[in-house]
Structure formats: C-alpha cells, structure tokens
Amino acid sequence: MNIQIGHDTAIVESKKQLITGTYLRNAWYCAAWSETLGDNGVLGVTFLKEPVVLYRQGNGEVAALEDRCAHRFAPLSMGAVIGGNRIQCPYHGLEYDKTGACVLQPHGNKNIPSRAKVKSYPAVEKHKAIWVWMGDKTADPATVPDFSVMDNVPALHTTKLDKIMVKANYELVVDNLLDLSHTSYLHAGILGNADTVESEITVLQDGTDITVERHATNAEPPGMNKLMWPQSPPRVDKITSIRWMAPSTLRLVTGICPIGEKPETGTGYHAVHILTPETDRTTHYFFTAVRYNVKTTDEALNRDIQEKIGKMRRFAFEEQDVPVIEAQQRIIDESQTAVDPLTLAIDVGPVRYKHILKKLIAAEQAQ
Template identity: 55%
Template sequence: MNQATTAPATEQPLVRAAMPAKAADRFIRNTWYVAMWSADLEPGKMVARTLLNEPIVFFRKEDGGIAAMTDRCSHRFAPLSMGKLMAGDRVQCIYHGLEFGADGKCVKNPHGNCTIPAAAHLKAYTVVERHTLLWIWMGDKTPDPSKIPDYSCLDDRPDLHITRPGYLSVKANYELVVDNLLDLSHTSYVHAGILGNADTVEADIKVEQTGDVVAVSRPSKNADTPGILKMMSPPGFERGDQWSTISWYAPCYMILEFGVSKPGEPKEKGTGYFALHLLTPETERTTHYHYSAARWNVLTEGDEKNSAIRDKIFEMRTFAFAEQDVPVIEAQQRLMDQSRTPLSPVLLAIDAGPTRYRRVLDRLLSEDARPQ
C-alpha cells in the first residue's frame, strides 16, 4: 500500500543537483504523453507533432481508431504528413509515392520490381483516446492504459462547467514549467489580482507524497479573494478561506484544486475549479502545454451567467499563462543556456514541492532505462 509522506513548510528541502548549462534529454519514454486534444485530429486529416524529439504523424483510421507512426519516410526522409491520406488507412509519401499502413509497415513501393525492403518499415505507436485527449505511449515496453492519469473531471460534468481546451507552445524545458506550477507562491507576484494577492503571500505550505504522486497545498485564511475566484462566486465571497492543492503525476501532469469558502466555513460549502495542466516535451527546450478547467460545486445560477463565467475563466487563465508565466519561464531557459558553467539554484522553503517531485522523477528516469 502506498503511504503518504508530508513535508511541513519549515522543512529545508534536499539540495537539488546543479543544473547543467545545457538542458539534457531527461524524458521517461515508457509512459503516456498527451499528443493533442481529440478535437484537433479531424477525420481525413493528418497532424504532425514532434514529441520527445521524435517526429510523429497522426490520423484517424476508417474504423475511428487512431494511427500514429514516425513522420519520416524511410527512403529519403521526407515528412509523411506532407503526403496523402488514402483509402485503407494508408499514407502516401509526397516525394516518391511509397505507401505505409497504419501499423507503420511499408505496403507499396511503386518503383522497379516493387520489392519492399525490411528497412522500409516505420515505427508505430499506441494511442488511446481518453478524457477528450489523445494519449501516446512513446517507449518500447508494453503499454499499460491503466497508467493514464485520471482527468475524468473533463467527462463527468456539464459542458457549461468546463472551459474550452487551450494550447500553448512554450520555448523552455518541461521541467521549468513543472517547477513553476508546483511553486504556487509565485501567484502572489506574477499573477497579482488574478490568482493571488498580498494576502496570499503567507501560507502554511504542505508537501505530501503518495506513491509517486506529489501534492503541494497552500491554504490562506480570511484573505482577500483573488479575482478569478471572486468572479465565479456569488455575493459574500469577497473575503474567504482559500485553498490550493496541486498534484503532480509523473512525468509532467498536474491537477490544481483551487477554491474559496466564506471565512470559517468548510470547504464543501465553497466553490472552485480544477485547473488542468498537461505538459508534453517537444524537445529539450520546447514544450507542448495543454490546459483546461472544470468547475465544482457551482454556486452561480443561470446558463447565460455560467456561460460567461466559463469563457472568462478561460480568458483569465490563458492571460496568466501566455502573458505572465511563459515569458518568465522562457527567459529562465535563455539565461540558463547562456551559462558556461552548471547552475545551482538557491533553495527556499517554497521549493519543497519542486525538490520532492524531482527526486521522484530522477528515480523514474533510472527505472525507465532498465530493460523490460
């Protein structure tokens, strides 16, 4: 049985290993990654994505399933995604007409005696469609669908309470984005007025680990309610007891429970939302960032009002990510890349969460490298 371990706010986290001047390939390959939102893969279309430095082309098969294979023809290395999607779940290369099946095997060579060399076949990937997302297994070990993180809050409530899917391309290593999200103390400064304020600077930070899941809690008592929670709450919530607990699931998925109740009232009488963060490394220095939000215990009434709140949540969160978080994170990456020597960050009590998850990530990276 998994046991939860807790780190109090006063605990001095272990010293993090020095960060190299250049980001290394620190990707767990035998795990699930989000390739895209399901709605982004339309029938009859091909979509190219680079994931973990690997070019991949996706398309929907005629039976509705998902095909994914290396997006690089084995002949002259042209992108298959520039070619044609043909009947019978085949992709025709734009350069010389070789055709590949949904399993990655070359099924047609129109040249010479039409022989198909064994080396012509491409790698295919397992893809599962779940929680309105496409999840791809990048490694060579046997895929286990039970290990897909639980984002069922995208499935089990009215559409009116779920924001539309968001996407950003971040020019930075995915671990810098995880650091940002697991250290919610920055919301009082970077997102002042939207996600935090002066009242939320002081908080009793708690870090818990259950198995490989790391959760960081940061409650605030009788504080001025941040703008995004005030906007989605009925009158009487201008000040309140707020809580924010963000959970990290390896290698780079997070769910933040963010909400407010009236001062002294239990959490169950309050309202809030689940902020969903799904990161997928594109390269060592670029990250696919998918996000959405699902409200819980909705206290505002009327479809028109809740529709407007849903849209406003998306707009405020997108602004917070795109205009506030991402510029800082990308600047971090640039400055780290400029350094000629390894960098050792100064650690504070607020770094307990990022330090704990990196400990888990380092272990999982070592385990991933072992033979099956």
C-alpha cells in the same frame, strides 16, 4: 509560513536542480487534444525530439507513426489517409498501415523492400486527449494520467481545450506549477493577492505522485474567484491543491469557501496542466479547466464566465508565466557556471518531484 511534509524530510535540502536533458520514455505523453485531429485528420507533432505523425483511421482509432518516410524522409504528416486505414507519403505515394509497415509501393515491379517500414507507437484517446507511449515496455492504457475530472462534465462549465508552446525545458514549467507561491506576485489580482502569500503548505507523496496543497485563510478572493462567485463573502478561505504525476502532467483544484467552512461549500475549478517536451528547450503546454459546485445559474452569465476563465488563464500563462520561464531558460543556458538555485520553504514541491523524476529516469536507463 507553516510547512507540513509528508514522508521523509531528508530530500528537502538544497540540491543542484540542473535540467536533465533526458526523458522518462516508458510513459504516456499527450500529443494533442482529440478534437485537433478530427475525422480522417493527420497531424505532425514532435515530442521527446522525435517527429511523430498521428492519423485517424476510418474506424475512429488513432495511429501514431514515425513522421519520416523510409524512402527519402518526407514527412508523412504532409500526406493523407487513404482507404480508411493507411497513410500515404505525399512525395512518391508509399502507403503505410498503423503498424508502420509499407503496404503499397506503386512504382516499377511494385515490390516492397524489407526496409520499407517506419516505427509505430501505441496511442490511445482518453480524457479528450491523444496519448502516445514512447517506451519499449508494454503500454497499459490504464496508466494514462487520471484526468477523469474532464469526463462527462457540462460543456458550459469547461473552458476551451487550449495549448501554447513554451521555449523552455518542461522541468521549468513543472517547477512553476508545483510552486504556486508565485500566484501572489506574478498573477497578483487574477489568481492570487497579498492575502494569499501567507499560506499553509502541505506536501504529500502517493506512490510516485506528489501533491502540494496551499491553504490561505481570511483572504480577499482573487479576481478569478470573484468572477466565478460574484456573491462570495468578502473574506474567504482559499484552497489550492496540485498533483504532479510523472513525468509531466499536473491536475490542480482551486477554489474559495466561507472562512472555516469545508471547501465543498464554496466553488472553483479543476485545472488540467499537461506538459509534453518537444525538445530539451521547447514544451507543448496543454491546459483547460472544469468548474465544480457551480453557484451561478444564469446561462448567459455562465457562458460569459466560461469565456473569461479561459481567456484569463491563457493570459496568465502566456503573458505572465511564459516570459519569466523563457527568461530563466536563457539565463541558465548563458550561465558560465553550474546553476545551483537557492532552496526556500516554497520549493519543497519542486525539490521533491525532481528527486522522484531523476530516480525514475535513472532506473529506466539502468535497465
């Protein structure tokens, strides 16, 4: 296995990779796919251990508030949108606007106590998702992680906007995604095979982003690739590149092409992997995929491919990755001693991102 490393190599050493239990707060976190909220929709989502209610106002904009009424702590997410811009508590009818201020108290003299307010969070919709800013610094919508691969693409070539819950810390899921050597084992036949074990790995750093590339040459196309390109050559080059953007979003591109040719001559998909910590031990995992350079022209076939890619990817994550990740979490939690994993050549990506994330969190906490 040949490994090329961009920038310094000093951090590629064995380190204790303990789960931090803390979060980077000044960051955009995906709360939901936009379509989940709908018109006048209300949705309660917990992330970074904070219950948040999202609601869509009459003008289409999403508001995000603490999901806990100031009166007796009923969840506002059990309430409804009133008058196009307020959310009404289901218990005794207090109404809050998008700033979290109580604007109607229907009882007694109808006075609104000064403490009648809840926390509000900046929220934006971008790349078909709702993003919420959890920090104290000014939220800049331009810093939402770049998933523009999902914008303005034919619906036929995009899989379902999907989501699963994982009973593990989000860092174990990032570790899984940044080390794609596991596809040859855990996803053998679907996403990888024996031919893709031998891959050239390149790790590059761009600002605080990390990209891990794996290129296998003269390999049999894995099942997912054969599905997308039934007429592919019997042996191909397989490219995979995954970019981690702090704290927990990943954008992947993977595909096959004729041996020795440029990747653009082949076909594959851009994959979106968005992780939002719900708690220290539970993670929202949002995912979808968008095909590139589609070579199949028959619409019925493309519809079939679209559905199968969506199902195969969900199967791979839910039935293959998640059981191992959740078992890892249980073993770490039950361990009587500090966990200090071996570091192999394939771990260069996970080691690098963890180093950056820890630095970002430490810098934020120092402030």
